[in-house]
Amino acid sequence: MFVCHCGTNIAGVVDIARVVEAAKRMPQVVYVSDNKYTCSDPGQGSIKNAIGEHKLDRVVVSACSPRMHEKTFRKAVAQAGLNPYMLEIANIREHDSWVHAFDKEGATAKAIELVRLAVAKVSRDAQLHARQIGLTKRALVIGGGIAGIQAALDIANSGHEVVVVEREATIGGRMAQVDKTFPTLDCSACILSPKMVELSSHPRVTLLTYAEVVSVKGFLGNFEVEIRQKARKVDHASCTGCGTCWQKCPEKVKSDFDLGLGERTAIYIPFPQAVPPKPVIDLESCRYMKYLAFTASGAEGKKPPQCRICEKLCPTGSIDWEQKDKILTEKFGAIVVATGFKTFDHSAYGEYGAGAYPDVITGLQLERMMSASGPTGGEVRRPSDGAHPKTVVFVSCVGSRDEAKGRAYCSKVCCMYIAKHAIMLKEHDPEVQSFVFYIDIRAGGKGYEEFVRRAQEEYGAIYLRGRVSKIYQEGRKLKVLGEDSLIGRPVEIDADLVVLATGIEPSTGVVDLAQRLSISYDTDRFLVEAHPKLRPVETQTDGVFLAGVCIGPKDIPETVAQGSAAAAKVAALFSQEYITTDPMTATVDLMKCTGCMLCAQVCPFKAIGSQTMRDGKVLANVNESLCKGCGLCAAACRGKAIDLRGFTNQQLLAEVTSLWQ
């Protein structure tokens, strides 16, 4: 038994000496020592020495959470020649000293009981043996934003096959919508497009755009994923992307890519540099589709036009009305999730017009306007009348740092893009005067603070510290009522254009995806990393990695770094020939099993089948490579014939009982 001080983390609250004394009196315990840091090299060394010296056959470490260092200590005891599963951890830090700092007496008493509990469990630990199985060295990347692109390229360049699944008709994500990038003001498309092209032409990359993950089965090294390729009604194998169809299509609708500021046709590519540069037909707006729906419904009245102009004009005959959604089943060894974000819907802010004023726009909309390939050809114009705005007001933290709107967190990039916008506006038109209402300026990052200063000093943006209380239309102007809290006076500005820095939130559908992958998300629906500091791109589910804004708000440099980090993790995994499986699987006691097969019914992984014994009896049989060790079967079994290794009935009952010893 090794009791850890964890510096003062545990020892500052729990009376270690008393824990050691109590442990010494526990019947199965033959050796107790305490360490400053058990996880350190000398700490682990003392475990190994003691195992040899005192012929220990099982070990309890009373320290931090097993989720933190179980693996570390398993390795240490294995190095000393013990079976690595002859180890238990009493969590006296996260579950004790850290939460009971104000009750040292209670915490010490609790620590002793937690130790007793672990002793009860370890005494019933059995030797378990991990098995080695092969793995598929092929990765799936979900989301084709800059995070996904970077991850996929790095994995492909390390020699492995990658499939990228992107929901939209093009890869690129939000970065493709952005015009220039802070703090260097290099053009987003110029740095992104080459990467998009590189990805699509990479021999080891398969790009599936307009596709979604439907289901995920299996585990680390051996995932089986169903992917739905949505019907594009265009045969991409023969399409050359010549553009005749989208130039001639008569049906115009608002473009999602341009956030409603521009139009696109029913057969379209989202933007000129889209990858793949081949169109899809939007089933909802296509005239022929409407015609088909109308005739199928048998409704009376005037039929919509049949149209089919694209089909008539397509030089390669690539329009395929019969094309349906297709389900592909693919095998992967690792999965990277890079589903990014969307921006906060500001209709929640009634005081800012709830989306009713055309000249109150979002930061991302302004990006589209500034983009040379955007809806206004790079000119900033008021959506209401097309005039060039002269007075522009920026409102920060719309849907960020606002608990009343359920968004307590900071979106991190807004302060920076506001400064960028203020600079860009002035460059577009020197007569523009920008006002920025801010709460705090968050400009942590290389060259960031300097950048914000430039916006103020060189480009004359006026920064006002305070919230905007109301915006309303007055004639052609927007009245902005706010407060300058530094001088404590109300401010009123007649603006031509108001730009709301709408916060960042996870993409739609991320919760469904997380559930399919068995990974966690937090209350804001951002995906949860395995450890916030030390395992920032891993998840608790082995073989599933994360990158980019799906974890939390961040800028492009950080996103790219995470894409590469996730790829490095995948490459390291793929450098192995085998993976070791967790031996904590279910096991059947054939003497007790009656063959009722209730266990097979409750098993979520279809890991339990039957076996016919020599006497003709049909009994349960666990397929260990499918079993994930949830223990549902063990809890369901009436005869207690099936049990879970590592968490046996006997162990759990002994843990309970130990609390009254």
Add this chain to the structure above:
Amino acid sequence: MAVEFEPKIVGFLCNWCSYAGADMAGTSRMSYPTNIRIIRVPCSGRIDPLFVAKAFQMGADGVLIAGCHPGDCHYAEGNYHLRRRFALLRPFLDYLGIDKERFRLEWVSASEGKRFTEVVTSFTEQVRRIGPRVALGGPRAETSPAEVEAH
């Protein structure tokens, strides 16, 4: 003056969400009463009614079960099985003469350290209010910290 009754509570927490949520409470240095003793299980669906019965038989003043939110179970559906089992088991406690309110099921995710703290605090208060258990026939231990150590 009577010393305030300190209940003993057994908590069964699934590894992936609630145990991690309890860890999160620790990492965030939140604070809750010391009465709970946490037993880690891989999934809430691993919890056999027998474990709960055993805890009450031993003299537990309360039993808390916590798992992932519906839909979030690491094994997809373990918590649904547990929820059904819980619904069947709870009324049964009445027959045993155990107040149903001593048995609680909560969903706590890995990031909900605050929620875990609130759950434990309110459950401890609730059990404290109900008061000590009446003997069941099984050993009812009136353990004090001192006695625990003396063992």
